[in-house]
Amino acid sequence: MWFTIAQGNLSEVFYPAIDRPALLGLRFLVAAPGSPPVDDAAEAEHQVRWLEPGVPCFTVESRHFEYVLQTSFATDPDSDVLLISGDFHPEMPDVRLYLQATPHGVADGTVLHRDPPALAARQGDVWMVLVGPFSRCTSGYLNSSDLLVDLHDNDGAMTAEYESAGGGSVALGAELGFTSGPFHLAIGFGESPEAAESLARRALSEGAARIRQRFVEAWKAMPGLSGNVLRVAGDGGDLARCSLTVLRCLEDKQRQGAFVAAPTAPWGIPEQTYARVWTRALYHVASALLDAGDVDAARRAVAYLEATQREDGSWPQSMSVTGRASSRRLELDEVALPILLCWRLGVAGVLDHDPWPTLVGPAAAFLVATGPATPLDRWEDGGGLSPSSLATAIAALTVASAFAAEVGEEAAADHLLAVADCWNDSLEGWTYDRTFRHYVRLGWDLESSPRAEDGGIALEFVELVRRGLRRADDERIQSSLVAADAPLRVQLADGPLWRRFVGDDYGETDDGRAWSASRPGRGRPWPILCGERGHLALADGEPVAEYVLALEACAGPELMLPEQVWDGRDLPAQELVKGRATGSAAPLGWAHAEYLKLLIAFATSELPDQIAPARRRYAGQPPAEPAVVWTPAHPVKTVAEGRLVRIQVTRSGQVIWTADGGASSRAEPTYDTRLGFWVADLSVQRLRPGTVVQWTLRHADGTWDADDYQFRIVPSGLRPA
Known part of the structure; x- marks a missing residue:
């Protein structure tokens, strides 16, 4: 499992492969009756820190004039669980903390009736279950019936508690059942809702602090830099x-x-x-x-x-x-x-x-x-x-x-x-x-x-x-x-x-x-x-x-x-x-x-x-006047005088070439490079500038290449093309 943080909140979580996003993001919302909600990711100021350099466990301090929220993120090194620990301190007693989690892509979401309730989502063959100290939960559709829309439409009050949503961009929402202080959340991933929920609850039962310590120790045990x-x-x-x-x-x-x-x-x-x-x-x-x-x-x-x-x-x-x-x-x-x-x-x-x-x-x-x-x-x-x-x-x-x-x-x-x-x-x-x-x-x-x-x-x-x-x-x-x-x-x-x-x-x-x-x-x-x-x-x-x-x-x-x-x-x-x-x-x-x-x-x-x-x-003295290599991808048209020309082809045979317009010709057999093509070296070093060399390939089975080719000898100092 891999997780990312953006704007002080949980961003993409990848599971079970690093190129497969399961969760698009989880963001905290803060609201009080009679006022619009605060989207922590968009409206608060954040400071993100590594727990210590080289250990990928992160702490975030979010500050807003209505609250201070401190969170930390770590994964369980022994199971597919992401742990979020937090500490919430509002400025006013009626300010409440909420969260909204958005599975990636098309998903199904549902509320699990537990005590306290939990949230579950299925994306393809992956289930994720979010557990924590929730008082109320909802499962709606992003930007239409999600929790943030509900809070906006109802002056900071959560009024909707949808049981499920499926086949679209789902958004899971929850109200945290306390007014201030520390809290712990766990997101478990598995092949079934039961497996994912079991992992998440087991992690919370063991305790975030113990799991985080094992996580830190595992990373510290890896070889470092000199x-x-x-x-x-x-x-x-x-x-x-x-x-x-x-x-x-x-x-x-x-x-x-x-x-x-x-x-x-x-x-x-x-x-x-x-x-x-x-x-x-x-x-x-x-x-x-x-x-x-x-x-x-x-x-x-x-x-x-x-x-x-x-x-x-x-x-x-x-x-x-x-x-x-x-x-x-x-x-x-x-x-x-x-x-x-x-x-x-x-x-x-x-x-x-x-x-x-x-x-x-x-x-x-x-x-x-x-x-x-x-x-x-x-x-x-x-x-x-x-x-x-x-x-x-x-x-x-x-x-x-x-x-x-x-x-x-x-x-x-x-x-x-x-x-x-x-x-x-x-x-x-x-x-x-x-x-x-x-x-x-x-x-x-x-x-x-x-x-x-x-x-x-x-x-x-x-x-x-x-x-x-x-x-x-x-x-x-x-x-x-x-x-x-x-x-x-x-x-x-x-x-x-x-x-x-x-x-x-x-x-x-x-x-x-x-x-x-x-x-x-x-x-x-x-x-x-x-x-x-x-x-x-x-x-x-x-x-x-x-x-x-x-x-x-x-x-x-x-x-x-x-x-x-x-x-x-x-x-x-x-x-x-x-x-x-x-x-x-x-x-x-x-x-x-x-x-x-x-x-x-x-x-x-x-x-x-x-x-x-x-x-x-x-970098020092490169080879002087190396051979010019003709290939189908690099069909040389001009060759500087004094250069050998190597012809690279995809079939064995003989390169038949002439430098006098066909009055006479020579046959140069190809040899196998064992790279999937054959080559023949044409000794044209003594030909004068202006000479046109024409050639074609006679295959080993006696058939001829469909095309004829040519290149022209140019004065030394003009680059081959």
């Missing part, structure tokens, strides 16, 4: 401890290794939920846990990736914890990052099996067959030739080649490295604007150089250093930093943050209205980009304390890192404070992972995300 890491934090290590816990909490308990991106939906839009698995977010979470010493968590992540990998070697853009695709879209970096996670485990000496046949080989083959352009980049609103996606893919192919060589797959190893060399050699031609001297966010054309006005300005090039392909002091990196900082850097009171890219509209409007698909706003600063800049600073030998402090400030007193922070003037009515979380997703696992990895890298003076084979091959 003293060296905590010492370099700016806040004494509080956010680091909480980040480690947040990452651990993102894992599903039944399908181990399935780490979701966040247990929430940005701006409360259910269709936009982040309670799904993105392999990119999973990589960052699992590698952060690996850096923190939690080897088993990283191994579980690899096992989960192996279990959910599709037959073609890819993963969906996002998926449920069961592996069911949430969309049909695809991002190449999400195919490459699982390879890098395997490599990270291997470097740490804790890889417990050979991942080449089960994960690395199929994923690498998919990259080679599909790249270099990505259907979607990591921001999921555009595709093309992304420096970030390319950096990740090239690094992944480099280490995949090493995995292949390790098991004797020499043909595969050779070809994967040839493709990595080709893409690396073309990278600047695809994504670097030589006129304005910076990398673009997205290149669009395999045959022409990018233009800033087409590709946009973003920080995607930082991944070239992060993965080891370029040095931090590379002039192209440095000039790109200058170009990107001008429109994207935001200097806040506690340090610098960055927006994603010029033209980003994923965020609140300037007047604080929430983002929606029909009302785009303005993209705000993302803490993860501050973490990425911190890693770049480490690679360049620069101080990183300012990035650490800026990230810690983003977390606020709740110690939760959000997707975005507000950079406008304070808007109290919208709960937007400069430098604090917007209505975007929080806590975001990727952000906590970036902070934790930056802190560990700072403490150890190491860069574990930098892929050593890629750094050795490309």
Whole structure:
């Protein structure tokens, strides 16, 4: 079971899987006869605190001029029960405390006639039962016959006690049967109302304090961070401890290794939920846990990736914890990052099996067959030739080649490295604007150089250093930093943050209205980009304390890192404070992972995300004039003189080619890479510029390919396309 808190009240509760919300929320209401009710979530001021850093038990103090309400939330470590303990102190004796609980989606709700009464709801095959010191209960429909509507319509008096409601958006309501003082509630979950109620009552009988103590002890017994890491934090290590816990909490308990991106939906839009698995977010979470010493968590992540990998070697853009695709879209970096996670485990000496046949080989083959352009980049609103996606893919192919060589797959190893060399050699031609001297966010054309006005300005090039392909002091990196900082850097009171890219509209409007698909706003600063800049600073030998402090400030007193922070003037009515979380997703696992990895890298003076084979091959003296690789996804049209051309096809046979218009021809047999395709090397290095090479494929069975192909030799210095 997982629970979240928003606006000082219980928000989504997930059960029995972390991507399956059972309860949409439980909020407290306060009312007195003759006056409108107070919705605590919307009208009170809240302070949310961890019981102690690293223990996911939370206390909330809600203050309103009519009352003070203190609550704490914890789960029973031994059963499916959520406990809420509270202490209510109204200013006037006739002020009463109520609650309203809303099951997620279509549900059935009913009042259980007990002494005191209880509330039950069924959502699909899950039952939940809420027990506590209730004097009266009701089960209505949200926004029509719920308790809050009743209190509003009747001047603060509860008049309706509906027995049941079903087949819709149900809202359960209760009046707490006391005027002030402490109270305890329990929500039990089970396969039947009897099972759920039994668990809840048993927990209350044992006592919230005892259960909470067992919960605290269980979390304290888990391995923590080293003293060296905590010492370099700016806040004494509080956010680091909480980040480690947040990452651990993102894992599903039944399908181990399935780490979701966040247990929430940005701006409360259910269709936009982040309670799904993105392999990119999973990589960052699992590698952060690996850096923190939690080897088993990283191994579980690899096992989960192996279990959910599709037959073609890819993963969906996002998926449920069961592996069911949430969309049909695809991002190449999400195919490459699982390879890098395997490599990270291997470097740490804790890889417990050979991942080449089960994960690395199929994923690498998919990259080679599909790249270099990505259907979607990591921001999921555009595709093309992304420096970030390319950096990740090239690094992944480099280490995949090493995995292949390790098991004797020499043909595969050779070809994967040839493709990595080709893409690396073309990278600047695809994504670097030589006129304005910076990398673009997205290149669009395999045959022409990018233009800033087409590709946009973003920080995607930082991944070239992060993965080891370029040095931090590379002039192209440095000039790109200058170009990107001008429109994207935001200097806040506690340090610098960055927006994603010029033209980003994923965020609140300037007047604080929430983002929606029909009302785009303005993209705000993302803490993860501050973490990425911190890693770049480490690679360049620069101080990183300012990035650490800026990230810690983003977390606020709740110690939760959000997707975005507000950079406008304070808007109290919208709960937007400069430098604090917007209505975007929080806590975001990727952000906590970036902070934790930056802190560990700072403490150890190491860069574990930098892929050593890629750094050795490309950051110094990269291979001179590597072969140009033709693939159906990358049908080369021009080749610089002096280059070998490798043709990649999906059937064996012979490549029949001519350089004199067909007056003569040559036959080059293909050989099997054991990656699902065959290759042939065309020795065209001596051909002069202007020569047109025509070719086709004669299959092994004697049939011919339906198409003819050609490329033109161009002077050296013009990039291949």
